[in-house]
Amino acid sequence: MFHNKADGDQVRARVAGCSSGEEAYSLAMLLSEQCDALHSTANIQVFATDIDEGAVARARAGLYPESIITDVRPSALRQFFVKIDSRYEVVKSVREKILFAMHVLRDPPFSRLDLVSCRNLLIYLDSGVQNQVLEMFHYALYPNGYLCSSAAPNRRTRSKNCSAWSGSTGRKRRSCRTGRR
Numbered sequence: 001m002f003h004n005k006a007d008g009d010q011v012r013a014r015v016a017g018c019s020s021g022e023e024a025y026s027l028a029m030l031l032s033e034q035c036d037a038l039h040s041t042a043n044i045q046v047f048a049t050d051i052d053e054g055a056v057a058r059a060r061a062g063l064y065p066e067s068i069i070t071d072v073r074p075s076a077l078r079q080f081f082v083k084i085d086s087r088y089e090v091v092k093s094v095r096e097k098i099l100f101a102m103h104v105l106r107d108p109p110f111s112r113l114d115l116v117s118c119r120n121l122l123i124y125l126d127s128g129v130q131n132q133v134l135e136m137f138h139y140a141l142y143p144n145g146y147l148c149s150s151a152a153p154n155r156r157t158r159s160k161n162c163s164a165w166s167g168s169t170g171r172k173r174r175s176c177r178t179g180r181r
């Protein structure tokens with residue numbers, strides 16, 4: 001994702017159905033680490049959205065209970081969190097990379113994305129809606145962008161190649177890589 005990015009270009013990611021923010025913060029942290037490892041000068045921008053206003057507010061707060069120490073590796077805990085009383089707050093440098101917003105999945109999408117992450121959401125949608133949403137993600141992604149989603153039950157969305165499900169529309173095909181979590 002960082003290859004072919006010139007000075008100041010953005011690496012743009014979207015987390016759809018971000019709930020209270022853990023997925024978006026994890027992604028921003030991983031992208032930051034990768035950016036540093038590659039000595040990239042790209043800017044990371046994560047768009048994190050959810051239909052639930054309360055969840056978006058919790059995500060924006062970026063405050064998590066002490067129990068996260070069982071899920072977050074110690075190096076990430078040291079680098080990306082500050083302990084405040086009995087809670088851990090995500091550091092400003094990570095929070096600045098994420099724009100949290102209320103957004104319904106089927107609203108007009110964010111565009112020019114390098115990665116879309118949609119974990120534990122498609123599985124709750126029926127196959128017709130899944131396909132509409134996947135098609136939107138597909139066109140929001142740059143060619144060779146990444147789609148990361150949990151397993152979806154229907155045959156078309158299980159395809160490893162997004163072209164397989166977009167191809168039936170008769171519109172221009174793009175490839176994108178998918179990964180399951």
Ligand SMILES: C[S@@+](CC[C@H](N)C(=O)[O-])C[C@H]1O[C@@H](n2cnc3c(N)ncnc32)[C@H](O)[C@@H]1O
Pocket residue numbers: 016017018019020022023049050051052055103104105106118119120121
């Ligand atoms: C099971 S949670 C997954 C949270 C996160 N992706 C994760 O894996 O930790 C599903 C989230 O999707 C949100 N959601 C459900 N339907 C949605 C829709 N139509 N548009 C946007 N968000 C939606 C819910 O509010 C909830 O926060």
